[in-house]
Amino acid sequence: MRIGLLTESGGSYACGETHAWCDRLVRGLTGHDFEVYALDRGTAPQSGPHGLPERGHPARTAPLWGELPDAYRWWPAGARVRAGRRVRRRFARHFADLTAAFCGAPAEPPDRPAKAAEARGEAAVSGGARPQADRFAAGLYGLADLARSDGHLPELLRSETAVRTLEAACRAPGVPAAARAAQVSDLLAVTEALEIALRPLSLDWYGDGEGGRHEVTEDGGQDGGQEDRGLGGVDLCHVTSGGPAALAGLLAKRFCNTPLLVTEYGVRLREHYLARGAAPLSTPVHALLAAFEAALATETYRAADLITPGNTRIRRWQERCGAPRDRLRTVYPGMDAGPFAAVPDAAADGSKALVWVGTVEPEKDLIGLLHAFARVRAAEPEATLRIIGSPAEGPEPAAYLAHCRTLAAQLFPDEAADAVTVGESPVSFEEIGDPGLPRPADAYEAGAVSVLSSVVGGFPRTLVEAMFCGRATVSTDVGAVCEAIGGTGLVVPPRNPRALAEACIALLGDPARRARLGAAARARALELFTVEQNITAFRGIYLELMAHTPLLPAERDVDGAPRLFARTAETQLPGPWSAAGQASGPQDRGHTPSWARPPAGPDPAGPRVPAGVARTRGGGDA
Template sequence: MPDPKPRLLVLTSTFPRWRDDVEPPFVFELSRRLTDAFDITVLTPRAPGSLECETLDGLHVIRFPYFIRRWENLATHGGGILNRLRANPLNYLLVPPFLIGQTWALIRVLRRSHWDLIHAHWLIPQGIVALIARRLARHPVPSVCTSHGGDLFALRGRLFRAMKRAVLRASARISVVSAAMRDEVLALGIDAEKVEVIPMGVDLHKRFTPDPRVAREANALLFVGRLVEKKGVDLLLQALPQVLQAYPDTHLTIAGGGPLEPELRLLADASGIGDHVDFRGMVAQSDLPDLYRRATLFVAPFRVAGSGDQEGFPLVPLEAIGCGCPLVCGEIVAFGEVIRHDREAILIPPDDHAALAKAVIALLGDPARRDRLAADARARCRESFDWDSIAIRYAGLLKNALPPSDVKPT
């Protein structure tokens, strides 16, 4: 009989509610690629319409309840927990039952079975929940914490700083998705040897690939993502009138949802560009490649939000790159780590809608430059950020965090 695989418990607040959900799937995509090395159970919040227990692609999924089912939407379909709170102060009423529900669910899971390792996605809330639950359950299982950006950059003040430091110090290993985030972690006084930079991955070999049979539309702009401040969609809408002066048939598709959608719709109508903007809403992962393959340009005017929140890693632009779509993006630190200005994309200063309009107009008028940028970007990113190579790096990180007796020879 072969040795049993180490048992890994994954904690997350962002996870598909069902197969091919519109919710971001990156935790699911990573976890399912680790099932060859680990026996994995995912603990995630329940949502309206979801099952409480199921198996997805070899993952055992447990969804914990925390309120009346129809109102269990704090972590889904609205830009994530932080943006749900900013959008509606009444959502703060869900925070205590959410934290209690996840902590109690984790205590029960820890007491029922033996676990070799916990992998907590986000410092807060999952990291702090893991810290508290392990102590209350008197379970010494080691933990690895992955920060994705907003939990590290946006949560400010002494209390949050102390919470983040406590989680990081209690973690056997820490991963962040960009070098800029590593610097932020080290500034909290964390041992550099514990911290590793590993981005999330993209399926650049099967799903997000070019298709020569699909023709790109003329003057078609595309944005995909949550409609929250750090994405900068308002800047894109402010830039569009200037673009329309140069190319009157330009059309913008916005695929995503979030708390700023009503405000952005009003801005489009007030600017007289409503007929040129299609708010598509949340789009299933299976439908995204077709959008990327048909767009002339993918535009992502990333910025640093007033709260300090910013992209930890440009996952969606990498999907566009995989499909051969040229990019115009805001030049935040994390994006500059992935691609270079005028070599794989056009990077513009954040919060500068005039520069954004100028860059879009220039690329719409230069097909050869668009093709060069798209080809160079795909060549640079295809091997470095495909899920297969990223999953190998995460598997190594997690195995290094296992107690010596649980590490099996490879």
């Protein structure tokens, strides 16, 4: 089976919480052939993501910065003609639908009731106003068709027509005040950001009936490349995050009828909110871009064949954005348990060592942890705290670490003054690689209880590592902590040093309970959070999606000969899926499963697979 892996990054497959799972997935599923498609947000062009697996195909990349070079376009410069008045009218109509939908303009009367449905390849719904989601889909896929038929979409998105269309959408009655207050500078900033976000519409990643990207021959004609069909030649698109990468998957589904699987181990929409909130942008720009991202997320979840969130917290975000519950399936991120397998379970002894492991930054609330440890020290004079980690990149984390060191010296002045070495102080600041800590597993082995004090977070990787080591944990209730811990550790509210201290004191004073929780934590982590369970889950999901995908419409080769395996064997056997089975009795009529039925009618967008490409949608590793 050929898998198109779509991601948004310039330096790795994915970023943040999912920095390594794509690589492990590609290496683990040896029965499939992966092709990586990366959208690069770097500051310089790159040939492909770093760390490409040995058995993966060289990645195809496209820049999400600067101008879009002709080398990445569906229509190169030599094949494009000047955008005439007709093209600009088409662009204005589709862009008006797109902007009106995410600006929050009231739903328009159904002057073209079948427009949105046709753009999505669905049956038209008569009567009533068009929902905003349908208007957004109509505008989005209309712009995609325009990009494939003309090739001037990047220039049109930066044109005066785009600015005036966006201004009209912002000035429409019923639009929120934040969008209505947009000035000309705000409109220019939004259109520039939209050109970047909609850049996948103009890429040469999608095959069509012509066979691929349009190339200009010496005599001025066009040659559709048959060797490289891009996403038109894969059996399944696996999107590793939302945003522009998901947009590429939507177009592959529309143009090539390719099944779409969306995996999110970090909520792309939430990350957008946080990133835009810290950016020096005006309120109207914030509001308009956030509304666009929300509309794109809604369309992504609505069109995906299956959505796999990394935890329940992400699942709730997706449900609020319109993801159907019957298409949601939680798949926890896989972590390598091998480095922690040799760590013995915590002994039921009198150890009083607390360990914190992670990247030092303000969100980890080490200030609160130090205040909590002052209470622990008053109740357990022999308790020690080892803070193991280096500051994150940037000046702020380094300054935060220096502030934590100063606070520790102020809270424990006598011990710090009498200490000859760092180890003699009740609080130590260390890094992996220091003497006695050559590996991450050594950090967890050094403590009796592992502590997490964050005030924000996603999937708690360091907490799961402590569980792999068989350590009892005390954690703050942020992100997916409760879901990861289950009943194998203590969870307290964030920003509450008193509660954090009381939980630590309870475990330090009860070695037997500490040992029981540590053993249960290791068993839970090995059951739910290993690389093996992640790979097994996606292997089954891939086969399931292929088994439930309808057959391709074309069943003959270009020369008219029957295409081998174009019709599955089930259609030749008696049963509710065959014509013979339906005629055998009234109770069997009308029960043909959706995956065995041919398409309901001709596709309004034309053929969606390259002509002459023999490909079936049955299960198995093709």
